[in-house]
Amino acid sequence: NAGVTQTPKFRILKIGQSMTLQCTQDMNHNYMYWYRQDPGMGLKLIYYSVGAGITDKGEVPNGYNVSRSTTEDFPLRLELAAPSQTSVYFCASMTQETQYFGPGTRLLVL
């Protein structure tokens, strides 16, 4: 199993640009999550999904959108990138309360 994979690893965006962060898991987990981690801070929940077709907002959803058309994929969309969205983004999937994290995407918005 590859576990949780994320692409890209690193991206520089200009203010106002849009992009999609990809997340895929091959463990057949129903629960998936998107977090952001700012320097020296903990993880903040952006969006989560309890299964295909079901998504819900987390603690910091503004400026982001998600979709969950399949069990495996949970992409995160930034429509109008802002400097405040500079962060490291982690995707995770969960089974039996244990969350498994992807390697992260480092995003820089200039």
Next chain:
Amino acid sequence: GENVEQHPSTLSVQEGDSAVIKCTYSDSASNYFPWYKQELGKRPQLIIDIRSNVGEKKDQRIAVTLNKTAKHFSLHITETQPEDSAVYFCAASDDYKLSFGAGTTVTVRA
């Protein structure tokens, strides 16, 4: 929602000494308390967890204690080694969403 506070934010210990990190949570419904270790530039990885029906759990040099009445839980690392240097995060969950503490940077001095 759940609020998790973590102390201290930084901790420096001599190799071979013990390290203790403490967390408090606000939601009495929380029943699952994992601890994650994050090395520089890497993803968070689960190192130990405890559920609300257990007061203490140990795995080799690491142990976690939980006091549900006081709503706090702690991570204990004994006989610290250089490879224990990392950022440690506590978290609390009442179902399927984790709320993270801000993290503790542990440095083990040789």
